[in-house]
Amino acid sequence: MQTPPDPSGGAGARDAEIVREVLSAIAVPRLTGSAGWSLTTDWLHDRLTALGFDVTRQTFTFSDWPVRFGLPLTGALIAACIAAAGALLHTAHAVLALLVLVALQAMGALLLLSAERALLRLPWGRREGINLFAGPARPRYVVVAHRDSKSQPLPISIRLLAAAVATLSWLGLALGAGLEAAGVSAAFAPVALAGAGAAAGLVLAVGAVGNTSPGALDNASGVAALIAIAARTRDRTDIAFLVTDAEEFGLAGASATAGGLAFIEGVINLDGLDDAGAVYVLGPHGMRRRGGAPNIQRALIDAAKAMNEELRPRAVPRGLLLDHIAFTRAGVPALTLMRGTLHSMARVHRPADRRDRLRGDGCVLAVALVRSALDALIDGRPVASQADRH
DSSP, X not given: OOOOXXXXXXXXXXHHHHHHHHHHHHOSOOOTTSHHHHHHHHHHHHHHHHTTOOEEEEEEEEESHHHHHHHHHHHHHHHHHHHHHHHHHHTXXXXXXHHHHHHHHHHHHHHHHHHHHHXXXXXXXXXXXXXXXXXOSSOSEEEEEEOOOOBOSXXXXXXXXXXXXXXXXXHHHHHHHXXXXXXXXXXXXXXXXXXXXXXXXXXXXXXXXXSOOOOIIIIIHHHHHHHHHHHHSTTOSSEEEEEEOOTTTTTHHHHHHHXXXXXXXXXXXXXXXXXXXXXXXXXXXXXXXXXXXXXXXXXXXXXXXXXXXXXXXXXXXXXOOOHHHHHXXXXXXXXXXXXXXXXXXXXXXXXXXXXGGOOSHHHHXXXXXXXXXXXXXXXXXXXXXXXXXX
């Protein structure tokens, strides 16, 4: 359900006005370290200061190499190893094909496990990032949104599809190789499977990071909702606001801050709030589906029900990185609030992610949901109904 601005001039209309202001100011290409990044950092610092917050700039450094080269390297490995495994199977070398596939899995796991350490420790490609922390030093809850943007040649929806195809190709080849190695004749087409998997790997390899996306949806929308929430809760001493940097570089900003916030009760991360589509709350993540914040999730669901909205709890899709994951790794209950459709994913990280394609309805809805949930969590107030949202 869309939530248009309140024509009566109520609080909802004020939220919509703030959202439009923030979107217009920061929906420009702003890859960490770029000119747009510097300008929007200063603008957000001044905007939060004007609301009466003490704003701290938290600087950190990281290596951009894992993001710049990690996905292209992974894609190239997938293409080469799957093609080799398919050729070996085609020539009846099942054991060698299986070894190649196992080696690919091991190399992928090694790259994944070493990515965070490489981000922090590699001496090459060092960049400086800046998080903005606004509010009391020891809040109970923190509202988070990342402000940086990036572009890539292919949309995230295509990359996720390629990852799925590569995974299915690997599984099919591994099963066939295992059966053939055990002396069981398997009726399958290794060349076709390998071709699909290698093509998917090449798609993943086309992942160079650029700075041509204005990032209106990802994630000026989350920042706009955060600023509107801050404007409505500026006098509270139990809520703080964190605008993270370098989320597009492996959650570098959230990771740099998360350990210092281990005392808080929870984090609500805002990321990708489109005008239409389902509203999702994403919590558990990883192979074992760890993390999440069940009490915050329940409060958000109750708030949505009171507003005649549907909120869908989901685990984080594999391969998707969201700032709340850095906090759950540090032992902080955290989740992410999102809204969108498949069409939303098609423009993320693309030049098409422009301000003129986003009204801000999802941002205004997120403001109402988060405020109501925080009131319930902190003060025990009943969630706001549709009638008293504005």
